Amino acid sequence: MLDDFLNQFLPSTVGGLVIGSIYALVALGYTMVYGVLRLINFAHSEIFMIGTFASLVTLLAIAPSAPLTGFALVGVLLLLMLVSAAVSGASAVVLETVAYRPLRKRGGTRLAALISAIGASLFLQELFALVVIKGLIDKPGRNQASAPRFVARDTLFTVGNVDVRLDQVIVVVAAVVVMVGLDQLVNKTRIGRGIRATAQDPEAAVLMGVSIDNIVRVTFLLGGAMAGVAGSLYIMEIENTSYLIGFVLGIKAFTAAVLGGIGNLRGALMGGIVLGLIENWGAIFLGSEWKDVIAFTVLVVVLMFRPTGILGESLQKARA
Amino acid sequence: MKGDEVTTEETPAKRGGFHAIGHGIDRLRDRWENAKIWQRYLVYIALVVGALILPAPAIGAFMSPAADWTTVLIYPIGTYILLAVGLNVVVGQAGLLDLGFVAFFAIGGYSVAYYGTHFGWNYWATVAFGIILAAVSGVILGAPTLRLRGDYLAIVTLGFGEIVRITANNTDEIGGARGITGIPHPPPVFGTKFLLDPAPYYYLIVAAIVLVIIFSVRLQKSRVGRAWAAIREDEDAAELMGVPTFKFKLLAFAIGAMIGGLAGGIYAGKAVFIEPNTFPFILSATILAAVVLGGSGNLPGVILGAFLIGWLPERFRDFADYRILIFGGVLVLMMALRPEGLLPSRRRKAELHEGTGGMGTLGAEVPGPDTDVSTTEAAK
Numbered sequence: 004m005l006d007d008f009l010n011q012f013l014p015s016t017v018g019g020l021v022i023g024s025i026y027a028l029v030a031l032g033y034t035m036v037y038g039v040l041r042l043i044n045f046a047h048s049e050i051f052m053i054g055t056f057a058s059l060v061t062l063l064a065i066a067p068s069a070p071l072t073g074f075a076l077v078g079v080l081l082l083l084m085l086v087s088a089a090v091s092g093a094s095a096v097v098l099e100t101v102a103y104r105p106l107r108k109r110g111g112t113r114l115a116a117l118i119s120a121i122g123a124s125l126f127l128q129e130l131f132a133l134v135v136i137k138g139l140i141d142k143p144g145r146n147q148a149s150a151p152r153f154v155a156r157d158t159l160f161t162v163g164n165v166d167v168r169l170d171q172v173i174v175v176v177a178a179v180v181v182m183v184g185l186d187q188l189v190n191k192t193r194i195g196r197g198i199r200a201t202a203q204d205p206e207a208a209v210l211m212g213v214s215i216d217n218i219v220r221v222t223f224l225l226g227g228a229m230a231g232v233a234g235s236l237y238i239m240e241i242e243n244t245s246y247l248i249g250f251v252l253g254i255k256a257f258t259a260a261v262l263g264g265i266g267n268l269r270g271a272l273m274g275g276i277v278l279g280l281i282e283n284w285g286a287i288f289l290g291s292e293w294k295d296v297i298a299f300t301v302l303v304v305v306l307m308f309r310p311t312g313i314l315g316e317s318l319q320k321a322r323a
Numbered sequence: 324m325k326g327d328e329v330t331t332e333e334t335p336a337k338r339g340g341f342h343a344i345g346h347g348i349d350r351l352r353d354r355w356e357n358a359k360i361w362q363r364y365l366v367y368i369a370l371v372v373g374a375l376i377l378p379a380p381a382i383g384a385f386m387s388p389a390a391d392w393t394t395v396l397i398y399p400i401g402t403y404i405l406l407a408v409g410l411n412v413v414v415g416q417a418g419l420l421d422l423g424f425v426a427f428f429a430i431g432g433y434s435v436a437y438y439g440t441h442f443g444w445n446y447w448a449t450v451a452f453g454i455i456l457a458a459v460s461g462v463i464l465g466a467p468t469l470r471l472r473g474d475y476l477a478i479v480t481l482g483f484g485e486i487v488r489i490t491a492n493n494t495d496e497i498g499g500a501r502g503i504t505g506i507p508h509p510p511p512v513f514g515t516k517f518l519l520d521p522a523p524y525y526y527l528i529v530a531a532i533v534l535v536i537i538f539s540v541r542l543q544k545s546r547v548g549r550a551w552a553a554i555r556e557d558e559d560a561a562e563l564m565g566v567p568t569f570k571f572k573l574l575a576f577a578i579g580a581m582i583g584g585l586a587g588g589i590y591a592g593k594a595v596f597i598e599p600n601t602f603p604f605i606l607s608a609t610i611l612a613a614v615v616l617g618g619s620g621n622l623p624g625v626i627l628g629a630f631l632i633g634w635l636p637e638r639f640r641d642f643a644d645y646r647i648l649i650f651g652g653v654l655v656l657m658m659a660l661r662p663e664g665l666l667p668s669r670r671r672k673a674e675l676h677e678g679t680g681g682m683g684t685l686g687a688e689v690p691g692p693d694t695d696v697s698t699t700e701a702a703k
Binding site: 042043101102105106109111112113114115116117118119121122123124125126127128129130133250251254257258263291293295296299300302303306307310 | 331421467468471472473474475477478481482483485486489490492493604605608611612615644645647648650651652653654655657658661662
């Protein structure tokens with residue numbers, strides 16, 4: 004058992020970092036919306052799902068015959084991320100307008116908002132099941148659509164007994180770069196100041212001339228775009244998707260957001276990576292079919308003992 | 324919280340036709356609340372008689388042209404009603420949002436299946452044991468998590484529901500992904516045999532529903548029910564008034580779980596076969612939707628909601644492909660237009676308009692010019 008663990012420790016660590024980066028990107032959407040609206044945007048997982056499909060369709064249109072290299076690779080990667088970020092961001096804004104704005108306007112309760120979110124989530128899942136995925140499935144009887152490989156699984160370097168591959172490095176680096184960008188945006192720009200002000204004290208923000216509606220829209224746009232980037236990285240790394248892909252990944256990303264302290268952007272990165280690592284290390288002992296149970300157990304345990312997360316809660320306190 | 328809410332009571336004329344219908348329903352509810360005891364008993368008797376003749380083929384021909392009506396009445400309709408009454412204890416009465424209610428349904432079902440097939444226990448013993456197991460797991464889930472805020476609780480219960488399903492899927496002892504087949508039917512009662520004919524199961528589930536409704540109504544009118552209402556409306560105030568909130572929340576979880584376990588036991592006795600995917604998250608969401616659409620906290624509303632959500636997809640099978648799509652859309656619309664549900668209780672409706680009883684209002688809400696400031700939280 005211990006031998007197994009030592010042998011698999013490094014490969015699991017690399018795997019955990021990769022999937023953890025994707026969790027972290029999706030977690031940002033949960034954390035930002037929660038910071039501003041105090042709402043668990045349950046349908047955010049579907050925004051991620053839409054991102055995977057946006058990348059998949061783009062990739063099928065490009066139809067690379069062999070793994071790409073050099074500038075072609077960078078270009079295609081950037082294109083996928085941009086397309087997915089745009090589509091997901093736009094979907095998130097539409098979601099906010101349709102499912103949450105009417106509730107906010109009439110002072111709806113958080114219970115109503117959560118149920119509206121579940122409704123929107125089911126709606127989007129089924130919409131993709133019925134309309135989109137039918138045209139993409141290669142074999143009948145399956146509900147998954149697979150993507151062509153466009154990043155070679157070449158070993159870049161070796162650490163101990165593990166070969167770190169190019170695609171894995173791309174996922175982690177891209178995720179970190181995008182997150183640093185978002186962090187700068189929230190901390191350094193006018194829009195970011197508006198987001199922080201709204202999270203901290205919406206009434207005072209309004210008095211200072213912040214347009215809450217615009218800020219909420221921008222928050223959904225940014226969170227959605229992050230989920231879109233996560234979706235394109237997911238398509239590159241996992242190479243298939245389905246309309247149900249969002250559900251479990253969404254709960255895990257939410258776990259990551261809670262783990263890092265909800266509302267805390269840097270916490271989301273840490274939470275995602277910690278969750279990815281725990282899940283993969285735990286799987287060495289229990290087997291990979293227990294991964295989801297491990298993640299959900301982490302969620303329950305964190306909420307029990309430290310509901311404000313490891314780095315402490317909230318956009319407002321951490322960066323006021 | 325900085326949340327504020329519009330609480331001005333609007334007249335039906337100011338709102339659209341949808342609201343006018345809603346207003347009519349509210350009037351009906353008020354008439355019921357003023358009805359005399361004997362009038363009410365007449366209605367109860369009419370309802371029970373109605374339930375007993377409901378499986379008649381003539382009714383079935385209209386209600387369910389495609390599938391066997393009695394079978395549809397057992398699952399989904401009857402089972403949904405039972406589950407919805409159980410979930411209503413947790414969501415409607417105590418105001419705790421539970422997104423993993425299907426876990427208790429699964430525990431009841433698996434208990435009947437496992438102890439019935441592996442150990443050959445009597446069916447009724449397995450149902451009773453399933454109810455106890457469900458209650459215990461309700462306490463195990465509730466004890467560590469019930470101190471959490473409302474929306475965190477929702478996610479934790481969701482995680483719990485998935486843990487139960489995946490664990491069933493990964494445990495070979497209880498059949499793993501293949502599930503359990505050959506679950507024994509209930510033994511004969513008063514000479515009525517439970518075999519392939521669905522009618523006896525229907526009467527069994529009607530009996531269970533009636534029992535659970537009586538139980539639930541008695542609870543609601545007792546000290547326990549009043550404590551739940553107090554917790555739902557303002558937990559801190561309830562605690563200050565001497566209500567042991569944690570204890571009562573745990574009790575709500577356990578009782579809700581017991582009803583879920585009972586539903587699972589009855590379902591398994593009819594179904595003969597269960598597998599982990601009999602208990603997906605979507606079922607939890609469906610039951611929650613039934614409770615909320617019908618009018619969370621008001622039993623007639625909850626039963627109506629569960630009936631509609633069980634029946635409509637069966638009646639309109641032509642739209643089978645679109646039913647979850649429509650369902651999701653209806654949820655969003657309903658929350659925007661009438662968040663209190665079709666048949667809310669007056670008290671519950673008032674709570675929702677005040678922003679209490681539903682985990683508080685959203686953030687980023689600022690009073691507008693026509694907000695009644697005296698009822699906003701900032702003024703309190």
